[in-house]
Amino acid sequence: MKRDQALEVFSRLLAAxxxxxxxxxxxxxxxxxxAVLTQxxxxxxxxxxxxxxxxxxxxxxxxxxxxxxxxxxATLRPVGYxxxxxxxxxxxxxxxxxxxxxxxxxxxxxxxxRLNLLSVHGIGPETADDMLxxxxxxxxxxxxxxxxRLFGRLGLLAESQGYEQIRRTFETALDPDVALFKEYHALxxxxxxxxxxxxxxxxxxxxxxxxxxxxxxxxxxRAATD
DNA sequence: TACCAGGAGAAAA
DNA sequence: TTTTCTCATGGT
Numbered sequence: 001m002k003r004d005q006a007l008e009v010f011s012r013l014l015a016a017x018x019x020x021x022x023x024x025x026x027x028x029x030x031x032x033x034x035a036v037l038t039q040x041x042x043x044x045x046x047x048x049x050x051x052x053x054x055x056x057x058x059x060x061x062x063x064x065x066x067x068x069x070x071x072x073x074a075t076l077r078p079v080g081y082x083x084x085x086x087x088x089x090x091x092x093x094x095x096x097x098x099x100x101x102x103x104x105x106x107x108x109x110x111x112x113x114r115l116n117l118l119s120v121h122g123i124g125p126e127t128a129d130d131m132l133x134x135x136x137x138x139x140x141x142x143x144x145x146x147x148x149r150l151f152g153r154l155g156l157l158a159e160s161q162g163y164e165q166i167r168r169t170f171e172t173a174l175d176p177d178v179a180l181f182k183e184y185h186a187l188x189x190x191x192x193x194x195x196x197x198x199x200x201x202x203x204x205x206x207x208x209x210x211x212x213x214x215x216x217x218x219x220x221x222r223a224a225t226d
Numbered sequence: 227t228a229c230c231a232g233g234a235g236a237a238a239a
Numbered sequence: 240t241t242t243t244c245t246c247a248t249g250g251t
Contacts, residue, residue, distance in 0.1 A: 022232095039233040045249060046232085080231090080248040088234085124234045144232055189232050230251085238243070 001156045006173040009154070009210055010180070013187035016206035020186035028102055028135035030059055035130040036088050036122060041079045048078035061093040061101070088122025095120045102135075110138045125163045133185070139176035142185040143167050146192030154210055 024043075025031045030050065037046045050059075052075045057063040064072065073086035099105050099116070108116055113136065117128040125143070132140040143166045151157040157166060174180060191206075 035232090038231090040231060040246090041233085041248080042231045042250075044231095048249090078248065081233090081246045082248080084234085084246050122234065126233065130232080142232085146232075185232085192232085228251100231249090234246095236243100236245080239241085 001151070001169050001173050003173050005156055005210070006170065009151075009156075009207060010184050010187065012206045012210065013191055014183065017187055017190045019183060020190055022182055022186035023130075023134035025134075027059070029061070029096075031135040032092065032096070032131045033059065033089065035127045035134075036092055037076065037079045037085055038130075039085070039127060040081070045078045045080065049076045052076075052078070061096045064089060064093045065097070084122075091121040092123065106136055110136075110140065113138070114140070125167075129167070133178065133181055137178050139171070139178050139181055141167050141170040141174070141181050143170070144185070144189065146188050147185075150188060150192060150207075154207065 023031045023034065024047075025034055033053075034043075034046055034050060037049055053059065053064070056071075056075055057067060067075075069086055069090065072089065073082045076082040076085050076089070079085055096102075096105070100107075105113060105116065110132065114128055114132060117123050117131055118125070123131075129140045129142045132138040133142055143163050147166065148157065148161075151166075157169065161169075170181075170184075174184075
């Protein structure tokens, strides 16, 4: 993918949807909690769980670790997978405390911090990159299912590419601009939710005609809002 | 009723 | 090494 193609998609999405103001949170720590809770879950339900957690205790690692696992899991019920996510949140809070909190983790250089976060049970590539970009403000491009689908259909990525390969593609094509990366990922998610289920071609799609010569052999879109 | 949502880890092949 | 299964509530 070339720089101008990546920027063309971004500018069209921004023009269509406007700034998304991500990540909605009161602190970097809340961003990180949200990153774990939103795994395969809609943000609306994450907000419910975070609100319930705030009503129960302070949004701090020590306070969350002071809760027994059953109470934590019950509080996280709205996000689904609540037993799994209660354990993941605990593992993260333990790691966060041991590492010296936000300042301790923030003292690491980006690749080191990424590996550090990936070593925590329950933090995979996407969750780690959410934290790096939106909590630590590092120029890391977040890749998710929407990114694969959208850019695969545009013919700008092969859908078989792995996470790291796709991440490098964006980070090579674009300047390491934190604000751009934040907005770009948010816009991809925003657009991904805008799925037209009724028509094979949506004339209103802001990305129509971005890539007139798609890769050969790629799958045709089921619904071409993207 | 069936499918999807801002994934990750464990188990099986 | 790659693929499949499991975790689970809430909205459409």
